Amino acid sequence: MVGEGLAVDLADTELLAVSPKVDLLATEEGNEKFWELHAGQLPEGTRAPAAGATRRLRTAVRTLLDARVRGERPEPWAVEDVNAAAAAVPTSLRMDIAFSQEIRWHYDHGGDAALAAVARSAIELVTGPHASQLRRCAADDCSMLFVATNSRRQWCTPNLCGNRARVARHAARAKHD
Template sequence: MLDLDSLPGDDLAVNLADTVMLAVSPPVDLLDDGHAKFWATQALPEGARAPSAEQTRRLRSAVRELLEATVAAREPEAWAVERVNAAAATVPTSPRLTAEGAKTSWHGEDGGDIALAAVAVAAIDLVSGPRAAQLRRCGAHDCSMLFVAANSRRVWCTPSLCGNRVRVARHAKKG
C-alpha cells in the first residue's frame, strides 16, 4: 500500500491529489496522520507554511477533479475550476532576476496562503500546458494514483510498488 513516503513525487499538484487513495473502499486519506509530514516534504516557495487540514482537503478535492478530468479528456466541474482559480489568486507573484537566474517571488504579505496558491498554480500549469498530455492514472487496478509520465511507456505510479505487484501477479498466473 502506498503511503506519503512512496508518492510518485512528479508535481506539487499531483502529490496533493495523490494523498487520497480512491481505489480502496473506504477511501484512505493519507493526510489523516500525515498532514504536517506532507507539507514538510514538498518543495514550497519561500515563506510558505502548512495550511490547515481542512483547507488542504478542500483544495485537494478541486485539484483531484481537475486532474481526473484531464486524464479522462472531459471538462472539469465548475466548482473545481473556481476553487483552484480562487486559491491561485490569493497570493500575487512576480518574476525576479537573481544571480542564480529567474525566480518567482510569492507576495503573501497581504494575506493569502502561499502553499495553497503554489499548489493551485501548479495544477493550472499542469492541466493547461504541454505536460497535460503526460498525466496518467496508474495502470494497477487497485491504485488510484496519478502521475506525470516523462516516458510514454510508463504505466504505473511507482514501478517498484505497483509495477512490481502487477508483474508478480502476472508471473504467478502463468505459473
C-alpha cells in the first residue's frame, strides 16, 4: 500500500493477519521496491537503506503505531529506536527571498535519511493532530493500518477489504432470506 504516509506504509509491509505472515521486505528486491515507490517523500539524493535496517525500524514503528491504535503506552525500546533513527539525520528549516520555506536534511555527514524520514513520519503521526485517526482495518483477515480522514472509514481499502465485507454481509442476508 502506498499513500498512508511513510510510517504507515512501512508498517504495512508485513502482513500479519495471514498464516504464515508475509514480509514484503524479506528480500533486498522488496526493500528496493518499497523505497522506489516512496522516493517522492524522501529527501533528494536518498538511497535505499539495507533491508535489515529497514525491517528493524519497521518493527519499532509498527509497535509504536499499534500502541497508539490500542490507546496504550508504547514499548520504551520502540520509542528509543524511532527517536534514534529520527535524530541520526538532523534537519533545519530554511527560508528563501520569496518567503517560502523548506526543510533541509543534513545527511552528508552520516545517518540514513530514508530511515530518518520514516521515523519523523511516525513521530509526527502519533503525536500530531491525526493521531486519533490512525486505525487498523476492520476486516478480520487484514492487519493493515491507515489514517481515517473520513470518520466512517473502516477498511484499509474499500475495493478490497471493504468489498469483501459488503459481499459477506450480502451473502449472510441472502442466507437468512
